[in-house]
Amino acid sequence: SDGYFDATQTFVVGADSDIASFADLAGKNVAVKNATAGADFANSLKDQYGFTVTTFEDSPTMYQDVLxxxxxxxxxxxxxxxASIKEGDLALKIPAGMESEGAPYGFAIMNKSNQELLDMFNAGLKNIKANGKYEEILNKYLK
Known part of the structure; x- marks a missing residue:
């Protein structure tokens, strides 16, 4: 489908951490989930900034390693x-400037015979962007 959200990957640190840049990670360990965009992002920076990467199978275990x-x-x-930080579920924070470039999320249509569904989704997405509902949803859940 058309992209409906430009998602980024971000480095996340403990709520009381003084880490504010990639350079602050030199000599430290960074936790990632196996085979994810986040792992790719961390691995693309580890040599430049001198940190090591440890892989986990799921998010809760990865978060716990930081905590x-x-x-x-x-x-x-x-x-x-x-969203998790906003809801107060995790004592973590997102330092400014430690995000990847955005990549669009889309609605996957696996069956090529579903062109009608794809067209309906794209039309609906265009409509909610035009009438302000899309921005309302983003503000409620992601900002």
Whole structure:
């Protein structure tokens, strides 16, 4: 489908951490989930900034590693982290300037015979963007 949200990956640190840049991670460990965009982002920066990467199978274990102090940061989808932090579920924070470039989310249509469904989705997306409902949803859940 047409892209409906430009998602970024972000480094996340403990709420009381003084890490404010990639350079602050030198000599430290960064937790990532296996085979994710976040892992790719961290691995693309590890040599330049001198940190190591440890892989986990799921988000809760990765977050716990940061909360326990074993890793200085983890990398996760920005909207997921922003929502979890906003809801007060995690004692973590997102330092400014530690995000990846955005990549659009889309609605996957696996069957080529579903062109009508794809067209309906794209038309609906265009409509809610035009009438302000899209921005209302983003503000409620992601900002």
């Amino acid at each position: 326990l102090g074993n890793s200085a940061a983890c990398v996760e989808d920005t909207p997921i982290m922003a």
